[in-house]
Amino acid sequence: MANEIIDQLENHRSVRQFTDQPLTKLEVAQLISAAQHASTSTFSQQYSIISVTDPKQKAILGEISGHHWLEKSGHFLLMVVDQYRNLQIAKNEGIPADVLGTTDKFLAGVMDAAIATENIMVAAESLGLGGTIMGSILNDSKRVIDTFNLPELTFPLLGIALGHPAVTPGLKPRMPEAMMHFEGGYKLPADFSTQLNGYDAALNAYYQSRNSNARPESFTHHIVQGLSRDPKLRAELKGVIAGQGFLAD
Numbered sequence: 362m363a364n365e366i367i368d369q370l371e372n373h374r375s376v377r378q379f380t381d382q383p384l385t386k387l388e389v390a391q392l393i394s395a396a397q398h399a400s401t402s403t404f405s406q407q408y409s410i411i412s413v414t415d416p417k418q419k420a421i422l423g424e425i426s427g428h429h430w431l432e433k434s435g436h437f438l439l440m441v442v443d444q445y446r447n448l449q450i451a452k453n454e455g456i457p458a459d460v461l462g463t464t465d466k467f468l469a470g471v472m473d474a475a476i477a478t479e480n481i482m483v484a485a486e487s488l489g490l491g492g493t494i495m496g497s498i499l500n501d502s503k504r505v506i507d508t509f510n511l512p513e514l515t516f517p518l519l520g521i522a523l524g525h526p527a528v529t530p531g532l533k534p535r536m537p538e539a540m541m542h543f544e545g546g547y548k549l550p551a552d553f554s555t556q557l558n559g560y561d562a563a564l565n566a567y568y569q570s571r572n573s574n575a576r577p578e579s580f581t582h583h584i585v586q587g588l589s590r591d592p593k594l595r596a597e598l599k600g601v602i603a604g605q606g607f608l609a610d
């Protein structure tokens with residue numbers, strides 16, 4: 362049966378080229394509201410959002426991520442894991458808040474920020490906008506922390522580059538459901554290799570046929586290439602997260 366929401370979800374594609382038209386204040390407000398209405402762990406709302414409008418700050422994020430196209434986005438949001446706000450509440454009430462630095466609380470903030478991120482992406486697409494979620498800001502998380510004056514018990518998890526799409530990228534085929542949806546327990550399909558070969562071929566056909574950056578590519582190669590990256594890249598992450606006061610248990 363036709364379902365507009367599912368149709369939209371199944372038509373998601375990351376957009377990395379934008380027109381010069383910025384988002385309106387109303388559009389930004391609608392996206393923030395959509396984020397705020399997402400579920401949050403224990404209703405503790407453990408994330409904050411920073412609108413990045415200063416071209417200099419955008420340029421820094423462009424440098425960090427290596428994705429300078431984000432500087433041309435119509436609006437850029439930084440999604441921040443945030444236990445600092447709840448620390449202030451605890452302090453006001455005169456209660457100890459050591460628990461806010463635990464792995465559990467860090468994960469709760471990560472989940473809240475990530476779920477809100479997807480709400481923003483879905484809401485943006487419903488408004489005819491497009492965008493890309495950006496983990497590459499983590500290439501130098503310390504510099505992001507310094508640039509945006511992020512206090513203790515916060516961490517910059519993701520960026521979201523948003524705008525009016527200048528292109529309509531192709532739809533990237535996902536892996537067969539049998540490779541990722543099991544019943545009653547973890548069980549890769551008996552014909553895993555065959556399924557993977559089929560997916561490699563489907564993804565290769567997509568990459569070869571796309572308008573920009575057409576090239577041979579398979580899921581297998583994509584995963585192997587990702588695993589062959591410099592192991593030193595982001596090796597400092599654990600220390601930076603701990604430096605913000607998390608993972609303290």
Ligand SMILES: Cc1cc2nc3c(=O)[nH]c(=O)nc-3n(C[C@H](O)[C@H](O)[C@H](O)COP(=O)(O)O)c2cc1C
Pocket residue numbers: 373374375376377426428493494495496497498519533
């Ligand atoms: C957590 C996360 C981090 C991502 N980081 C980046 C990024 O830094 N740069 C980028 O170009 N795309 C990034 N993406 C977008 C993915 O590359 C994209 O979703 C994936 O290739 C599937 O393509 P599609 O979104 O067009 O379907 C990220 C997506 C997620 C969920």
